Amino acid sequence: MKYSVLVVATFFLFSCVQNSQKAETDPIQNVDKHSKAEVQFDKEKVDFGVIPQDTLVTALYQIKNTGSDTLKITDIQPDCSCTSFYVSKFKIAPNDTALVQLNINTFHKHGNIEQYTVLVTNTKKKFYSLKNTAIVN
Numbered sequence: 001m002k003y004s005v006l007v008v009a010t011f012f013l014f015s016c017v018q019n020s021q022k023a024e025t026d027p028i029q030n031v032d033k034h035s036k037a038e039v040q041f042d043k044e045k046v047d048f049g050v051i052p053q054d055t056l057v058t059a060l061y062q063i064k065n066t067g068s069d070t071l072k073i074t075d076i077q078p079d080c081s082c083t084s085f086y087v088s089k090f091k092i093a094p095n096d097t098a099l100v101q102l103n104i105n106t107f108h109k110h111g112n113i114e115q116y117t118v119l120v121t122n123t124k125k126k127f128y129s130l131k132n133t134a135i136v137n
Helices: 002-025
Strands: 039-041 045-051 056-065 071-078 083-087 097-105 111-121 127-136
Touching: 039 127, 045 056, 056 071, 056 127, 071 083, 071 097, 083 111, 097 111, 097 127
Parallel strands: 045 127
Antiparallel strands: 039 056, 056 097, 071 111, 083 097, 111 127
16 A cells, blocks of 8 residues: 555656646747737748749748847747758847748759748747748749
8 A cells, every 4th residue: 555655656746847847848838928029020921933943942031029028939840841940039129130041942842832930939929920932843
């Protein structure tokens, strides 16, 4: 009986430790619901038109914090492994700007493509989608 209680207590202890570690690293859990940061993009879509296959194209997006709190980009999630990204800064002061660069590799792509990249922020909306389109020949 004592052994059973010890096993259950140990299991409970480790499950609590794992849950607290997940909450610290989960970007969605860390979003401030009362944040006064606000996002303004110079654009939310780039159309590359007709481009050759097996090339690398780059889309640049400027982000401005129009709110009164520091804007934090907590995660960036491209929908394809063919897309890499660079962010000039992940914390943007009020009235300041940052640059998001999305690099899309058209290797083995053909026809109409649509690539989406989601930015997770500490704003009330939380999720913003950037879209890139092209026709690959």
